[in-house]
Amino acid sequence: MNGDRPDGVCAVIDPEQGEHDTTTMELHGALDTASFHRALHRVAEIRPGPRHGGFRLLRHQPGLHTVELPGTGGAPAPAAAGLLADLLTAAPEPCPDAGPAAAAAGPPCRTLPRTEPVTPLQQQRLADALARPGHQAEQILWRWHGPLDTARFEAAWHAVGERESVLRTAFVWDPGPRAVVFDRAFTDIVRHPGTTVIRRTALAARERARAFDLRRPPAVRLALLDSGPEDTAEPFTDVLVTYHRALLDSWSVRLLMRECCRAYLAGGTLPGGRRRPDLGDCARLLGAQDPGPAHDFWRGPAHRPPVPTPAPAPAPGPARPTDTGTGTGTGTGTGVLRAALSPARSTHLAHWAARWGVAESSVLQAVWTLLLYRARQNAPAPATVGFGLDFPGRGLLLEGIEGVPGPFENALPLTVALDPALRLPRLLRTLRDQVMDLSAYEWATASRPAATGAGAPARAGGLLAFDCGPRPETAYGDELAAHGIRLEEQEAAGTPAGYALRLRAGHDTHRALVLTCAYDRDLIDTGTARTLLAHTVRLLRLLPATASATTTVADVLAWMPKTATPPVPDGPAAWDTAPLVVLRGASAPTAATVCLLDVPGAPHTGHRELVRHYRGPEALTALRLTAGRQAAQADVLTRLARSAGRLVLGGYSGTGVLACELARQVTASGVRTPLVVVGGAGHDPGGPRSLARALQRASTSAARP
Numbered sequence: 001m002n003g004d005r006p007d008g009v010c011a012v013i014d015p016e017q018g019e020h021d022t023t024t025m026e027l028h029g030a031l032d033t034a035s036f037h038r039a040l041h042r043v044a045e046i047r048p049g050p051r052h053g054g055f056r057l058l059r060h061q062p063g064l065h066t067v068e069l070p071g072t073g074g075a076p077a078p079a080a081a082g083l084l085a086d087l088l089t090a091a092p093e094p095c096p097d098a099g100p101a102a103a104a105a106g107p108p109c110r111t112l113p114r115t116e117p118v119t120p121l122q123q124q125r126l127a128d129a130l131a132r133p134g135h136q137a138e139q140i141l142w143r144w145h146g147p148l149d150t151a152r153f154e155a156a157w158h159a160v161g162e163r164e165s166v167l168r169t170a171f172v173w174d175p176g177p178r179a180v181v182f183d184r185a186f187t188d189i190v191r192h193p194g195t196t197v198i199r200r201t202a203l204a205a206r207e208r209a210r211a212f213d214l215r216r217p218p219a220v221r222l223a224l225l226d227s228g229p230e231d232t233a234e235p236f237t238d239v240l241v242t243y244h245r246a247l248l249d250s251w252s253v254r255l256l257m258r259e260c261c262r263a264y265l266a267g268g269t270l271p272g273g274r275r276r277p278d279l280g281d282c283a284r285l286l287g288a289q290d291p292g293p294a295h296d297f298w299r300g301p302a303h304r305p306p307v308p309t310p311a312p313a314p315a316p317g318p319a320r321p322t323d324t325g326t327g328t329g330t331g332t333g334t335g336v337l338r339a340a341l342s343p344a345r346s347t348h349l350a351h352w353a354a355r356w357g358v359a360e361s362s363v364l365q366a367v368w369t370l371l372l373y374r375a376r377q378n379a380p381a382p383a384t385v386g387f388g389l390d391f392p393g394r395g396l397l398l399e400g401i402e403g404v405p406g407p408f409e410n411a412l413p414l415t416v417a418l419d420p421a422l423r424l425p426r427l428l429r430t431l432r433d434q435v436m437d438l439s440a441y442e443w444a445t446a447s448r449p450a451a452t453g454a455g456a457p458a459r460a461g462g463l464l465a466f467d468c469g470p471r472p473e474t475a476y477g478d479e480l481a482a483h484g485i486r487l488e489e490q491e492a493a494g495t496p497a498g499y500a501l502r503l504r505a506g507h508d509t510h511r512a513l514v515l516t517c518a519y520d521r522d523l524i525d526t527g528t529a530r531t532l533l534a535h536t537v538r539l540l541r542l543l544p545a546t547a548s549a550t551t552t553v554a555d556v557l558a559w560m561p562k563t564a565t566p567p568v569p570d571g572p573a574a575w576d577t578a579p580l581v582v583l584r585g586a587s588a589p590t591a592a593t594v595c596l597l598d599v600p601g602a603p604h605t606g607h608r609e610l611v612r613h614y615r616g617p618e619a620l621t622a623l624r625l626t627a628g629r630q631a632a633q634a635d636v637l638t639r640l641a642r643s644a645g646r647l648v649l650g651g652y653s654g655t656g657v658l659a660c661e662l663a664r665q666v667t668a669s670g671v672r673t674p675l676v677v678v679g680g681a682g683h684d685p686g687g688p689r690s691l692a693r694a695l696q697r698a699s700t701s702a703a704r705p
Contacts, residue, residue, distance in 0.1 A: 008029055008089065008679060008680060008686070008687070008690050009027060009028070009029040009030070009031060009088050009089050009679065010027075010028045010029055010089060010677065010678065010679025010680065010690055010691065010693070010694035011025055011026070011027055011028075011081075011084075011085035011088060011089055011656065011676075011677070011678045011679060011694075012025065012026040012028070012675060012676070012677050012694060012697065012698045012701075013025045013078065013081045013082065013085060013656070013659075013660065013675070013676040013677075013678070014673075014675055014676075015078040015081070015660055015663045015664065015667070015673045015674075015675075015676060016667075016672075016673045022068050022069065022070045023068075023069045023070075023078050023080075023081050024066060024067070024068055024069075025066070025067040025069065025081050025084070025085065026064070026065070026066055026067075027064070027065040027066070027067065027088065028063060028064060028679075028693075028694060028697070029063055029679075029690075030062070030063060031065050031088070033057075035088065036057065036088065039084055039087040039088055040055060040084070042087055043080055043083050043084055043087070046083060046115055055067065055068070055069060055070075056068040067081070067084070069081050069084070078660040078661075078663065078664060078676075079657055079660055079661065081656070081660060081676075082656035082657035082658070082659060082660035082661070082676065082678070083656060083657050084656075085653075085656035085676075085678040085679075086172055086653055086654055086655070086656040086657060086678060089653035089656075089678050089679045089680070090653045090654070114180070114181050115172070115178045115179065115180050115181075116169075116178070116179040116180070116181060116279070116280035116283055116284075117178065117179070117280070117283045117284060117287055118171070118177050118178060118179050118283060119282070119283050119286050119287075119407070120286070120444075120445045121393070121407060121408075121410055121445055122177070122179075122246055122247075122283075122407055123176075123177060124445060125245050125246040125407065126171065126177050126214070126246055128498055129214070129244075129246060132498070132572060135334075135495045135496060135497060135498060135520075136212075136244055136245045136246065136495070137208050137210075137212065137242055137243070137244060137245075137495065138242070138243060138245060138250070138492075138493065138494050138495055139204060139207070139208060139240060139241060139242045139243070139492070139493045140240075140241050140243075140250060140253050140254070140257075140489065140491075140492045140493075141200075141204070141238060141239070141240050141241075141489070141490040141491050141492075141493070142238070142239040142241075142257065142472075142473075142487055142488065142489050142490060143236050143237075143238055143239075143487070143488050143489075143490050144236060144237045144238070144239050144485065144486075144487055145234060145235075145236045145485065145486040145487070145488070146235070146236075146480075146483070146484045146485035146486060147235075147483075147484060147485065148224070148237045148485075150191050150224070151268075152264060152267065152268045153189070153224075153260070153264060154189050154268075155263070155267075155268030155269070156260050156261075156263035156264040156266075156268045156269075156270070157187055157189060157222065157260050157263075158186065158187065159263040159268060159269055159270035160256055160259045160260050160263060160270060161185055161186075161187060161218065162270070162274070163259070163270050163272065163273075163274055163275055164256065164259070164274075164275055164278070164405055165181050165274065165275065165278040165279060165280065166218075166247055166248065166252070166278070166279045166405045166406055167185055167187065167217065167218040167220065167256070167405075168181055168182045168183070168184065168185040168217045168218065169181050169182075169217055169218070169219075169247055169279065170182065170214060170215050170216050170217045170219075171214045171215060171246070171654075172215065172654045172657075173599050173625075173654060173655060173657060173658040177599075179279070179280065179283070181280065182217055185216075185217035185218045187218050187220060187221060187222060188221040188222070189221070189222045189223075189224070190221075190222075190223055190224065191223075191224040191225075191226070191237075192223065192224065192225045192226065193226050194225075194226035194227050194228040194229065195228070196225075198225070200225060200238055200240075203223055203225055203240065204240060204493065207221065207223050207240060207242045208242060208334075208493075210242075212244045214244065214246060215599075215652070215653070215654045218247075219243060219244035219246065219247040219248065220241065220242065220243040220244070220247075220248060220253070220256075221241075221242050221243075222239065222240065222241055222242075223240040223242070224237050224238070224239055224240075225237065225238040225240065226238075238490070239257075241253055241256075241257065245407055245409075245495075245497070246407055247279075247406065247407055248405060248406070248407055249393075249406070249407050249408055249409035250409060250467060250469065250492055250494070251392055251394075251408070251409060251468065251469035251470070252404075252405035252406055252407070252408070252469075253405075254469050254470050254471060254472065254489075255403065255405050255469065255470050256405055257472045258470050258471070258472035258475050258476065260472070261472045261475070261476040261479075261480065261487065262475075262476060265476065265479050265480070265483070275403070275404065277398060277399075277400055277401070277404060278404060279404060279405070279406040281398070281404075282396065282398060282401065282404060282406060282408075285396055285398055286396070286443060289443065289444075291444065293441075294441040294444035297437075297440075297441055298441075298444075333521050334495055334496060334518055334519065334520065334521065335518070335519050335521050335526055335529060336493055336516065336517070336518050336519075337516070337517040337519075337526075337529055337530055337533050338491070338514065338515065338516050338517070339514075339515050339517075339533055339534070339536075339537045340508075340512050340513065340514045340515065341512060341513040341537065341540060341541065342512060343510045343511050343512045345513075345540075345541055345544075346360075346507070346511055346512050346513040347511065348544045348545075349363065349513065349540060349543075349544050351544075352543070352544035352547075353428070356425045356428050356429065357429060357432070358428045358429060358431075358432045359432075360466070360505075360513065361435075361466040361505070362428050362429075362431050362432045362435070363428065363540065363543065364464060364466065364503075364505055364536075364540070365389070365414070365431045365435070365464060366424070366427050366428050366431055367536055367539040367540060367543070368387060368462070368464055368503070368536065369385055369387075369416045369418060369427070369431070370418075370539065370553065370556055370557065371532060371535055371536065371539075371565055372385040372386075372387060372461055372462075372567075372568065373385050373418045373553075373557075374557055374560065374565040375564075375565045375566060375567040375568070376567070380420045380554065382417065382418065382419040382420070383417075383418055384415055384416065384417045384418070385415070385416055385418060385461060386413055386414060386415040386416070386460060386461050387413075387414060387460070387461030387462050387463065387464060387568075388411045388412065388413055388414070388459060388461065388462065388463035388464065388499055389411065389412055389413075389414045389435065389438070389463070389464050389465075390409055390410070390411050390463060390464065390465035390466075390504075391409070391410050391411075391412055391438065391439060391442035392408060392409060392442065392468060392469070393408030393409050393410035393442050393443055394408050394442075394443075395439055395440065395441075395442045395443055396443055402470075408443075409465075410442055410443065410444075410445070411459075411463055411497060411498075411499075412438050412441070412442065412444075414431075414434060414435070414438065416430070416431065416434070418553060419553065420552065420553045420554035420557070421552055421553070421554065422552060422553050423549070423550065423551065423552050423553075424543070424547050424551045424552065424553065424555075424556060425549055425551075427553065459498055459499045459500075459570060459571030460568070460570045460571070461568055462499055462500060462501040462502065462503060462568040463496070463497055463499040463501070463502040463503070464502075464503050464504075464505075465494070465502065465503070465504040465505070466504075466505045466506065467492060467504060467505065467506030467507075471489070472487060473486075473487040473488055473489065473509060488508070488509040489508065489509065490508075491514070491516060492504060492506060492516065493516065493518065494516065494518045495518055496518055496519060496520045496571070498571050498572065499520075499571040500519060500520050500523040500524045500568060500569045500570065500571050500572075501517060501518070501519040501520070501524055501529060501532070501568055502517070502518045502519070503515060503516070503517050503532075503533070503536065504516045504517075504518070513540070515533060515536065515537065517529055517532070517533045520571075520572065522572070523569050523570075523571070523572065524568070524569060528566040531563075531565070531566055532565070532566060532568070535560065535565060538560075538561075539556070539560070542559060543556070546559065579623075579624055580595075580621055580622070580623050580636050580640075581621060581622045581623075581624075582619070582620075582621050583596070583607055583611050583620040583621060583622055584611050584614075584619065584620040585619050586617060586618055586619035586644075587617040588617040589644065590644045590645060591616070591617040591618045591619065591644065591645055591699075592618045592619075592644065592645025592646050592647065592648060592699050592702050593618060593619045593621060593640050593643055593644075593645065593647055593648070594614075594616075594618045594619065594620050594621070594648045594650060594695050594699055595621045595622070595623055595637065595640055595647065595648070595649055595650070595674075596610070596620070596621065596622040596623070596650050596651060597622075597623055597625055597649060597650070597651040597655045597658065597659055597662070598622055598623065598624045598625060598651075599625050599651070599654065599655055599658065607622060607688075609688035609689070610688040610689075610691060610692045610695075611692075612688075613688060613689045613692035613693070614692040614695065614696060615696055616695075616696045616699050616700065618645070618648070618699045621640070623636060623637065625658065631665075633662060634662055634665035634666060634669070637649070637662055637665075637666050637674070638666050638669045638671060641666050641669075641671040641672065641674060642671055645699075645702060646672055646674065646675060646702035647666070647671075647672075647674035647675070647702075648674060648675045648676075648677060648695060648698050648699050648702055649662065649663060649674045649675065649676050649677070650676075650677040650678070650691060650694070650695045650698075651677075651678060651691075652678075652679070652680050652687060652691060653678060653679060653680065655678060656676065656678040659676045659678065660676055662674075663676055675698045675701075675702050677691070677694050677695050677698045679691050679694045680694075
């Protein structure tokens with residue numbers, strides 16, 4: 001790190017309102033006066049209502065300013081101060097004419113982004129990202145046969161980013177999460193030559209393990225891996241797209257790739273302006289929806305979760321599916337297994353399903369229902385089983401919703417009352433009808449706003465998904481072929497998405513049905529996942545060849561092998577605590593405590609660097625925050641504030657409003673108001689050092705009587 005590199009702007013807020021209800025904020029670092037006035041205007045836009053009159057900016061020296069913010073009309077000045085601090089400490093956007101490298105080194109344009117509301121589903125995924133960040137990164141892999149011009153491909157993808165606001169969207173906390181849309185964003189696209197030693201599986205695992213900083217766009221990156229000389233006589237390039245579920249889903253990534261192909265064929269440009277409607281329009285429409293009918297629907301007796309019953313220990317199953325995950329199948333992380341039906345068997349399955357008036361997805365749901373029932377060992381008694389089902393989530397009355405990229409894919413619970421005497425065609429049609437009923441509320445969150453809080457229901461039975469949506473190889477296959485290019489989707493590697501296991505089905509370019517099983521290694525072992533996948537494939541092959549109009553559930557169960565069907569465990573336990581992590585103890589008994597506030601998506605790796613740069617005697621701690629847990633978080637901070645010295649709350653740019661709100665809650669408990677320090681852009685290599693210096697200055701002033 002360059003020690004001469006100047007620090008960015010850092011803000012120290014004293015929420016203790018002095019004379020005339022004035023909140024003071026010190027700004028350390030080079031301050032652009034024009035950006036300061038734009039930030040004031042932006043505060044007025046974001047927080048309409050009584051204006052804060054009489055803002056005073058006092059210049060003490062080139063790198064030190066004081067801002068006085070008087071509160072009026074009952075509007076809390078600390079909240080405005082926190083928002084102003086977030087805007088001033090955020091890293092500037094690159095200039096419009098600059099390349100991707102300008103994001104770090106180019107001249108700043110200091111444009112301030114617009115803000116948009118977030119959907120309930122986004123709030124849920126942001127909370128999940130805090131507790132289980134590894135469950136939020138997903139991937140889709142395409143194989144690009146033929147020549148691939150890297151510069152043209154990058155220009156095409158950046159043209160898509162200009163059109164689609166979701167690729168320029170990040171998050172801030174105000175004090176809850178809000179989406180911010182930047183004017184510019186540059187996607188990380190790296191091409192690896194065929195001579196590199198890295199393999200595709202290793203590259204996919206490495207890209208999936210890299211954390212996204214959700215405070216800066218975009219929440220997607222691309223890795224291109226050329227074929228080696230030993231792979232095939234026809235050269236190809238694997239295009240691996242890794243994305244975060246808080247902003248994108250599989251439908252959306254396929255949509256973006258289709259637009260990229262369109263721009264590539266046009267020489268790297270994309271005709272037309274920016275898309276409307278966009279994700280912000282969808283979020284506003286979702287916010288206007290009446291959740292009452294959806295809540296009543298979920299409370300109905302048909303959607304009550306099944307009562308769990310003891311199940312025997314899983315038995316090892318056949319080893320036919322291929323495990324493409326890393327590791328041995330035990331320990332942390334996600335394991336991935338794949339299996340496929342041949343194109344002929346897949347066609348036979350589709351025709352057999354159509355005979356009963358259902359789609360292949362209904363057959364897959366019926367097979368999974370039978371496996372869950374068999375694992376419960378209830379036969380021959382009737383029983384209710386349940387599992388999660390992924391919906392596209394685009395059932396909104398909004399024209400063009402099919403073409404809007406965003407995080408719409410939504411998992412909803414499906415429960416089935418199963419009787420061994422029930423005929424199979426009746427089961428298929430029952431599932432079809434239930435899914436049609438569910439689709440009316442596919443935009444809702446199943447009346448579970450506290451799904452990540454205390455008392456949240458367990459996610460049982462696993463999660464099923466059937467891929468759908470636009471395919472770039474279908475839309476532009478002929479045009480690409482005219483340029484000697486053939487594109488085919490290889491795989492869509494998902495995550496368990498908060499469940500113990502997620503089974504995704506979809507067709508490849510040869511119309512073969514491919515099943516991908518992603519499972520949580522902390523909850524389910526590879527043998528269990530392999531057995532469940534093998535049983536699923538066996539039944540999908542067996543039913544079209546054997547089942548008839550008179551076949552019952554009991555008949556199908558009798559066709560299965562005598563080995564036990566392992567149960568599917570519940571998903572991970574709800575994260576209902578506010579963990580406080582001690583980064584470093586105090587070196588003096590009367591030293592204050594510094595508490596760093598972590599928000600979903602913020603880089604936690606910077607703590608090590610921050611501790612290394614911090615020179616004061618204070619104890620350093622970190623508190624992970626999430627929406628809906630403010631009371632528990634305030635209790636933790638209140639205990640810290642009652643220790644020696646004045647508490648200092650600190651965080652990277654984007655935590656200012658949330659920190660001020662927590663400081664206000666702590667003050668309500670009868671302790672002295674903590675100081676708030678905001679600074680250091682998360683993606684800036686000098687961010688930890690900049691924030692450490694600002695925290696040290698604040699701690700020194702807090703120690704004064």
